Amino acid sequence: MSEPQPTRNDPKHGNGAKYLALLLLGLVIGAVCTVMAMRAIQARSDPFPHSVMHVQGWHLENLRNAVEQNRCTATDSLPHLQALRVMANDIEPAFPGLRDDKRFVDASSQLRGALDTALASPPDNCTALGKTTGAIGQACKACHQDFRG
Known part of the structure; x- marks a missing residue:
């Protein structure tokens, strides 16, 4: 069975x-x-504000790297300065909620002013490029201290 x-x-x-x-x-x-x-x-979510900041950060980092690598001719730095200046025009549209804030407008204007100065007389050595990146960095820092979360 x-x-x-x-x-x-x-x-x-x-x-x-x-x-x-x-x-x-x-x-x-x-x-x-x-x-x-x-x-x-x-x-x-809108990726535009973060994109503007990332692109600007990338160009500024390339300028700082150029100083460290002793590649400070105007032909090396001018494309990054021009790109930064073009992107600086997009700061207010990227952050429409801050357009009416005087500190934001002043910081944006300070950045554009630093870039206009650099483009009017492009740095042709590492000392000048270091000062230029410092001025640009200070303009960025002024805004980030007040508005970066």
Whole structure:
């Protein structure tokens, strides 16, 4: 005679596999829903303000690196100074909530003034470029002290 086969209701066999499968399914669905929610939140945020700051930071860092590497000719620094000046025009549009704040407007104007001075007489040695990057950095710092979160 053959042994009886266990039935589904046999108390010797638990439901652990079912529970594990449901747990894994719940984790997968939760992860998918979390990603979808994060994407929806991200889609509502405006990347423009952060983009302007990142591009300006990149150009300023390249100017500082040029000083460290002793590559301070006008042909090395002028493209970065020009790009910084163009991007400085986008500061107020990038932060429309701060347009009416006098400190913000003054800091933006100070940055544009430092860049206009540098472009009117481009630095042609590392000492001059160091002073120029210092003036630009101070203008950035003035704004960041008041408004950076």
